[in-house]
Amino acid sequence: xxxxxxxxxxxxxxxxxxxxxxxxxxxxxxxxxxxxxxxxxxxxxxxxxxxxxxxxxxxxxxxxxxxxxxxxxxxxxxxxxxxxxxxxxxxxxxxxxxxxxxxxxxxxxxxxxxxxx
Amino acid sequence: xxxxxxxxxxxxxxxxxxxxxxxxxxxxxxxxxxxxxxxxxxxxxxxxxxxxxxxxxxxxxxxxxxxxxxxxxxxxxxxxxxxxxxxxxxxxxxxxxxxxxxxxxxxxx
Numbered sequence: 007x008x009x010x011x012x013x014x015x016x017x018x019x020x021x022x023x024x025x026x027x028x029x030x031x032x033x034x035x036x037x038x039x040x041x042x043x044x045x046x047x048x049x050x051x052x053x054x055x056x057x058x059x060x061x062x063x064x065x066x067x068x069x070x071x072x073x074x075x076x077x078x079x080x081x082x083x084x085x086x087x088x089x090x091x092x093x094x095x096x097x098x099x100x101x102x103x104x105x106x107x108x109x110x111x112x113x114x115x116x117x118x119x120x121x122x123x
Numbered sequence: 124x125x126x127x128x129x130x131x132x133x134x135x136x137x138x139x140x141x142x143x144x145x146x147x148x149x150x151x152x153x154x155x156x157x158x159x160x161x162x163x164x165x166x167x168x169x170x171x172x173x174x175x176x177x178x179x180x181x182x183x184x185x186x187x188x189x190x191x192x193x194x195x196x197x198x199x200x201x202x203x204x205x206x207x208x209x210x211x212x213x214x215x216x217x218x219x220x221x222x223x224x225x226x227x228x229x230x231x232x
Contacts, residue, residue, distance in 0.1 A: 048222040114165035
């Protein structure tokens with residue numbers, strides 16, 4: 007596609023429910039990144055994928071967070087038993103990154119705004 | 124630890140010049156990125172510096188001093204549309220981006 011797309015754009019959920027966020031990277035981009043941004047804060051790295059594998063899961067805040075990527079394209083970030091502190095904008099980015107490590111520019115999607123009541 | 128410091132907010136006048144500073148401490152260094160983020164939108168790439176010196180790109184320029192752990196973004200001929208947050212991010216030895224909290228730039232007519 008023309009750019010990184012994410013869905014849903016907004017998600018309101020009740021505490022304790024599970025949510026699934028989707029990211030569709032730029033076609034041909036092999037690297038995919040998930041970040042979290044709380045209001046007025048910088049970006050917090052969560053996880054990245056090179057192809058379908060995730061070499062670094064150290065940024066995931068807890069075991070309630072998981073992510074997968076299939077077919078080297080679409081990725082889903084799942085948050086189980088959501089808590090109010092999970093409320094944030096979840097941003098996905100992709101880069102060409104034919105091989106890692108890479109300094110290739112990351113292109114961001116519009117984000118999913120998650121609100122946990 | 125790793126850290127990126129930049130001012131929280133700056134105000135400038137339309138048509139003027141503004142310099143947004145960023146100091147970084149990363150475990151290893153693989154370059155310094157600047158991104159622009161309009162309110163409610165995703166960050167968009169502005170510049171990447173990995174060598175010392177000034178990189179000029181139209182009205183925007185970015186400078187890096189590796190010995191000082193310092194970078195700045197220079198915006199000339201400010202326009203109202205430049206009102207946004209500017210994010211500084213350093214890339215560490217693992218090629219991970221360490222992000223600053225962003226500098227909110229307010230442009231006044």
